Amino acid sequence: MTFSVPALPYTYEALNPHVDTETMVKHHDFHHNAYVTNLNNAVTAQNCTLDLNSIVAKAGQLGAAIRNNGGGHYNHSLFWKMMAPIGTSNVKPTGLLAKKIDEDFGSFDTFKKEFTTAAITRFGSGWAWLGVGEQGKLAVSSTPNQDNPLMEGLVDKTMIPILGLDVWEHAYYLKYQNRRPEYIENWWNVVNWDKVVQYYDDYASKGEVVPIDA
Template identity: 65%
Template sequence: MSFQLPPLPYDYQVLEPFVDKETMNLHHTKHHQTYVNNLNGATKDSDIVAICQNIKNYPVAVRNNGGGHYNHSLFWKWMAPVGSSNVAPTGTLKEKIEATFGSVDEMKKKFTDAALTRFGSGWAWLGVQKDGSLAISSTANQDNPLMAGVADVEMIPILGLDVWEHAYYLKYQNRRAEYIQQWWNVVNWDEVVKYYDNFASKNNPVPINQ
């Protein structure tokens, strides 16, 4: 089967005022759709997780568009309308964050710093390493931490933030710091906890269809 653009789990306008309707529409229907189209033209393989994990075996077109498809498929689910999910991590993940970073707020500061200091286009990540420990990192372009031999820190991502300019420029222009700060208001912590509990804590990458 060829890759397909996943539907959003909400309407385009419901993340306002933090993420605007026009950006969400363009980001989903144009940018993500282009990654899907290009990926289908670059490979006949259909397991996006396996593609990412073995990315060194693929040409650059698969790396760029496969990463774009995987990253965005989860990115949409990492956000939710205000009031529709917990405002902070819960359960074992919360305890793990506190043990690793000192507090949830300190984790958010380190994550924010990773997003702010990523030069040019890329992503910031919170993930689980092979030894079960949490880590924060960033990657360039559409790379992600599943990409062995590419990512500086290899891990299973459970939260990611797109810091390409197309993700925020219509509303925030060059104010990446403001975009990051406001984005925390729409993080879907219930989904992040689910990704940790059901997948990453068991050393299993998060599938895009779950």
């Protein structure tokens, strides 16, 4: 099976000033592309015919090259869609997800603080996540490198991710240098809550993994 980099759902400059144009070009066209190239090489070398969801689910059995690059491809394919230009999405979650956040975290502000803390305190490179875990409960977690919460046995909390934030330095260093907290604070302005709500309603709330083409 051959994998490819999905096109961005907006222009490179669409997330300015919060995520700058040069970062988007390098992040999408170079970093994501490298994960896909290396993943294709790895699956060919190992004669692996699994689709991407299966690769992520079985990452612990497939070796470092497929685990790291498969995770990188899956994470980024969702990440681009989890952001949107200002004014094109609701600024907060709505509907059932909004109610569930209040139920499981106490309030949206409490959730946001917990997620931000997970992102800031992730040592080195990795991701912060909101997902649906055991018994349908929402939870926040962070993972190292290109791991994600679907990688059962490899992460602290197994859950279906519906929102993720890349805190690798390549996601923010050109604009924010070492100021990760500033990057995270500004990133909240471009979260595509309409897409996150869709991921919850259509997939995660039903115990289904979000496909990368959704």
